[in-house]
Amino acid sequence: MKKLTQKIITMGADFSTKKALKTTLNFLGIKPENIDKLYIELKNSFYRDVFKRISPKDKILFLPQCLRKQNC
Numbered sequence: 890m891k892k893l894t895q896k897i898i899t900m901g902a903d904f905s906t907k908k909a910l911k912t913t914l915n916f917l918g919i920k921p922e923n924i925d926k927l928y929i930e931l932k933n934s935f936y937r938d939v940f941k942r943i944s945p946k947d948k949i950l951f952l953p954q955c956l957r958k959q960n961c
Contacts, residue, residue: 892918 907928914924940948 910931911921911924912926914927915921921925
């Protein structure tokens with residue numbers, strides 16, 4: 890799926906929004922449950938180098954409620 894998406898981007902598709910990606914992948918017959926996963930993978934790969942350049946002291950980690958300590 891990642892190779893397919895890279896090929897589509899190379900052809901000029903704009904996946905800057907989740908809606909654009911969903912529309913394209915729905916058109917290609919990709920299962921809806923795979924679209925969110927692919928969107929996250931794409932965004933992570935796009936921003937990985939930028940994130941690496943940020944000093945650890947300047948990063949913030951936000952955790953969803955389900956991953957926080959129950960007694961805090």
